Amino acid sequence: xxxxxxxxxxxxxxxxxxxxxxxxxxxxxxxxxxxxxxxxxxxxxxxxxxxxxxxxxxxxxxxxxxxxxxxxxxxxxxxxxxxxxxxxxxxxxxxxxxxxxxxxxxxxxxxxxxxxxxxxxxxxxxxxxxxxxxxxxxxxxxxxxxxxxxxxxxxxxxxxxxxxxxxxxxxxxxxxxxxxxxxxxxxxxxxxxxxxxxxxxxxxxxxxxxxxxxxxxxxxxxxxxxxxxxxxxxxxxxxxxxxxxxxxxxxxxxxxxxxxxxxxxxxxxxxxxxxxxxxxxxxxxxxxxxxxxxxxxxxxxxxxxxxxxxxxxxxxxxxxxxxxxxxxxxxxxxxxxxxxxxxxxxxxxxxxxxxxxxxxxxxxxxxxxxxxxxxxxxxxxxxxxxxxxxxxxxxxxxxxxxxxxxxxxxxxxxxxxxxxxxxxxxxxxxxxxxxxxxxxxxxxxxxxxxxxxxxxxxxxxxxxxxxxxxxxxxxxxxxxxxxxxxxxxxxxxxxxxxxxxxxxxxxxxxxxxxxxxxxxxxxxxxxxxxxxxxxxxxxxxxxxxxxxxxxxxxxxxxxxxxxxxxxxxxxxxxxxxxxxxxxxxxxxxxxxxxxxxxxxxxxxxxxxxxxxxxxxxxxxxxxxxxxxxxxxxxxxxxxxxxx
Amino acid sequence: xxxxxxxxxxxxxxxxxxxxxxxxxxxxxxxxxxxxxxxxxxxxxxxxxxxxxxxxxxxxxxxxxxxxxxxxxxxxxxxxxxxxxxxxxxxxxxxxxxxxxxxxxxxxxxxxxxxxxxxxxx
Numbered sequence: 185x186x187x188x189x190x191x192x193x194x195x196x197x198x199x200x201x202x203x204x205x206x207x208x209x210x211x212x213x214x215x216x217x218x219x220x221x222x223x224x225x226x227x228x229x230x231x232x233x234x235x236x237x238x239x240x241x242x243x244x245x246x247x248x249x250x251x252x253x254x255x256x257x258x259x260x261x262x263x264x265x266x267x268x269x270x271x272x273x274x275x276x277x278x279x280x281x282x283x284x285x286x287x288x289x290x291x292x293x294x295x296x297x298x299x300x301x302x303x304x305x306x307x308x309x310x311x312x313x314x315x316x317x318x319x320x321x322x323x324x325x326x327x328x329x330x331x332x333x334x335x336x337x338x339x340x341x342x343x344x345x346x347x348x349x350x351x352x353x354x355x356x357x358x359x360x361x362x363x364x365x366x367x368x369x370x371x372x373x374x375x376x377x378x379x380x381x382x383x384x385x386x387x388x389x390x391x392x393x394x395x396x397x398x399x400x401x402x403x404x405x406x407x408x409x410x411x412x413x414x415x416x417x418x419x420x421x422x423x424x425x426x427x428x429x430x431x432x433x434x435x436x437x438x439x440x441x442x443x444x445x446x447x448x449x450x451x452x453x454x455x456x457x458x459x460x461x462x463x464x465x466x467x468x469x470x471x472x473x474x475x476x477x478x479x480x481x482x483x484x485x486x487x488x489x490x491x492x493x494x495x496x497x498x499x500x501x502x503x504x505x506x507x508x509x510x511x512x513x514x515x516x517x518x519x520x521x522x523x524x525x526x527x528x529x530x531x532x533x534x535x536x537x538x539x540x541x542x543x544x545x546x547x548x549x550x551x552x553x554x555x556x557x558x559x560x561x562x563x564x565x566x567x568x569x570x571x572x573x574x575x576x577x578x579x580x581x582x583x584x585x586x587x588x589x590x591x592x593x594x595x596x597x598x599x600x601x602x603x604x605x606x607x608x609x610x611x612x613x614x615x616x617x618x619x620x621x622x623x624x625x626x627x628x629x630x631x632x633x634x635x636x637x638x639x640x641x642x643x644x645x646x647x648x649x650x651x652x653x654x655x656x657x658x659x660x661x662x663x664x665x666x667x668x669x670x671x672x673x674x675x676x677x678x679x680x681x682x683x684x685x686x687x688x689x690x691x692x693x694x695x696x697x698x699x700x701x702x703x704x705x706x707x708x709x710x711x712x713x714x715x716x717x718x719x720x721x722x723x724x725x726x727x728x729x730x731x732x733x734x735x736x737x738x739x740x741x742x743x744x745x746x747x748x749x750x751x752x753x754x755x756x757x758x759x760x761x762x763x764x765x766x767x768x769x770x771x772x773x774x775x776x777x778x779x780x781x782x783x784x785x786x787x788x789x790x791x792x793x794x795x796x797x798x799x800x801x802x803x804x805x806x807x808x809x810x811x812x813x814x815x816x817x818x819x820x821x822x823x824x825x826x827x
Numbered sequence: 828x829x830x831x832x833x834x835x836x837x838x839x840x841x842x843x844x845x846x847x848x849x850x851x852x853x854x855x856x857x858x859x860x861x862x863x864x865x866x867x868x869x870x871x872x873x874x875x876x877x878x879x880x881x882x883x884x885x886x887x888x889x890x891x892x893x894x895x896x897x898x899x900x901x902x903x904x905x906x907x908x909x910x911x912x913x914x915x916x917x918x919x920x921x922x923x924x925x926x927x928x929x930x931x932x933x934x935x936x937x938x939x940x941x942x943x944x945x946x947x948x949x
Binding site: 368369370371372375376398400402425426427 | 918921926
């Protein structure tokens with residue numbers, strides 16, 4: 185039987201089970217004798233085992249079986265020894281890793297080192313009870329080896345693995361080798377590269393495969409999965425010595441989840457309630473009926489009938505659209521499920537006592553938005569634990585619908601943020617002049633934390649991590665056409681509020697005329713619009729500018745940036761105020777046309793290669809209107825930082 | 828000790844060019860052959876550290892010579908010299924055990940790069 189058709193479902197379901205396992209273990213840690221939790225954990229592990237075994241994913245099945253056995257033991261004693269919590273969590277992490285392997289079509293990683301680890305036993309007394317219960321459990325289960333002691337009873341399944349354990353420090357990653365243009369005999373060259381890599385370690389697989397290369401298929405990029413104990417620098421050096429090798433890159437096993445999802449289109453599945461599917465069928469039927477009505481009305485020139493059919497069709501389309509969006513919704517729970525574990529690990533590490541409250545995790549959010557939101561949400565929660573809470577407190581993550589938006593809030597009840605301190609810091613970092621900092625409202629001062637370069641290495645703690653800063657969070661929210669707001673009250677705490685659209689396919693746009701064309705800018709990118717008289721614009725310097733709220737704001741002609749010819753300047757200059765990298769800039773356009781909702785279509789090749797265009801929408805008259813992304817268009821500009 | 832090289836090519840021009848490159852790099856050219864048959868004979872006689880082998884030659888082709896050398900001496904260091912558009916022959920040679928290949932027209936530094944890489948002389 186071909187099992188591959190069930191792969192996606194297996195992956196998504198197992199991820200859910202893993203998320204549940206994490207959550208349950210954290211609960212268990214707080215209530216070690218909670219019988220229901222132990223039962224629930226056992227069932228989760230049991231489900232994974234069954235599915236993995238059916239799919240033929242041996243190691244995943246073996247590991248979940250191992251965890252299931254362990255949990256079954258706890259079930260009989262009714263209690264979980266303290267060291268077992270970390271052991272369980274390590275096992276869950278390993279399961280998660282195995283799933284990463286399966287999702288990326290890699291061989292499952294080795295698990296025997298984990299299986300060989302001695303099982304955690306709290307005290308001698310408990311250990312004996314546990315051992316007996318495990319032995320009792322084993323009798324009903326042929327799959328587990330029996331043994332006299334606890335430590336020797338469990339590792340036995342490892343013996344089934346006929347593969348040697350990997351060396352302590354082996355690493356597993358992907359090597360990407362690009363060949364120079366016009367490489368002669370590229371297939372032969374790739375074979376030589378594979379040979380070179382074979383010297384470095386175990387070659388797991390390659391793309392193209394060796395057989396394809398032997399067939400002489402030309403190849404300019406070689407992707408190789410390698411397990412090795414050699415340093416990457418060493419491998420890179422060796423490869424670069426091979427003739428025609430243009431570049432060598434390494435892609436780590438631990439890529440960001442969003443990237444992995446992005447690259448693995450096939451893994452995008454969503455579960456849809458069957459009643460929703462029934463609705464689709466009904467609506468499609470209704471639409472067909474309306475089409476017939478339209479046909480008849482057109483033939484008989486029955487204008488009333490035509491009008492009626494059009495109105496009804498419009499209503500049905502709205503209805504259909506609503507339901508399609510529904511089908512894309514996933515509960516916040518899908519990503520919030522990871523948070524209890526993260527907060528638990530953080531509390532331990534920092535020695536703070538932090539309680540996590542999750543509210544409204546059943547609120548549905550567009551799946552695409554949800555995926556992009558994973559990292560920002562985790563970052564905000566880490567931040568709240570790290571910087572918000574001092575010694576003890578509560579972090580609350582909540583979601584709710586607010587008009588046509590979703591509001592997701594991460595709040596702490598710590599000491600709050602000090603806007604005066606933030607102003608001083610921004611000046612110290614050279615991000616703005618003292619005069620400029622003084623003009624900021626308290627609310628804007630809080631947003632300073634979102635400036636790139638605001639946090640410094642000294643503040644990047646192990647917890648909040650490197651790389652992802654508040655600037656990245658803000659950019660991610662902005663990319664989803666959302667907004668980020670920070671509200672802080674001294675001694676009451678700080679709230680980070682993300683407001684996101686229900687769907688990213690439909691956004692509000694500002695229609696403008698520019699260089700003789702109609703263009704659109706997402707409203708989420710527009711701070712405000714202005715009409716300036718000639719006298720208000722300062723053209724004395726190299727860079728045109730105007731003053732707003734005591735700040736000098738550079739003015740750029742949008743047409744020029746897009747390679748269009750700007751219209752002739754009249755009495756009034758129309759300006760769109762936007763923000764690039766935390767700096768406000770003005771974009772000169774010919775005139776404003778209006779605002780409306782637009783269905784955004786992605787640009788196809790080669791239009792998608794153009795910088796600054798994020799998509800297009802189609803006007804009622806069939807005209808294609810490009811949507812300009814000022815961020816992408818201007819982010820490489822050297823923006824003047826002096827007011 | 829200087830690297831000992833054997834140059835195999837039916838064209839005197841190519842042999843001389845390669846010889847000059849190797850001599851300038853401080854290597855010792857211990858033998859040269861104008862076809863595969865002579866190449867085999869001289870290989871056994873002079874036991875070079877490295878062979879550059881033209882692919883298309885009269886009497887015995889470079890690939891046949893390579894295969895026989897590899898059978899006798901699996902550790903042999905043979906670099907094929909091919910013309911553009913001989914991809915399938917190059918592939919065949921690599922499969923037969925050639926350590927690398929040079930495509931004509933070549934540049935001196937590229938040739939030396941390849942030789943240094945496969946002989947481990949940096």
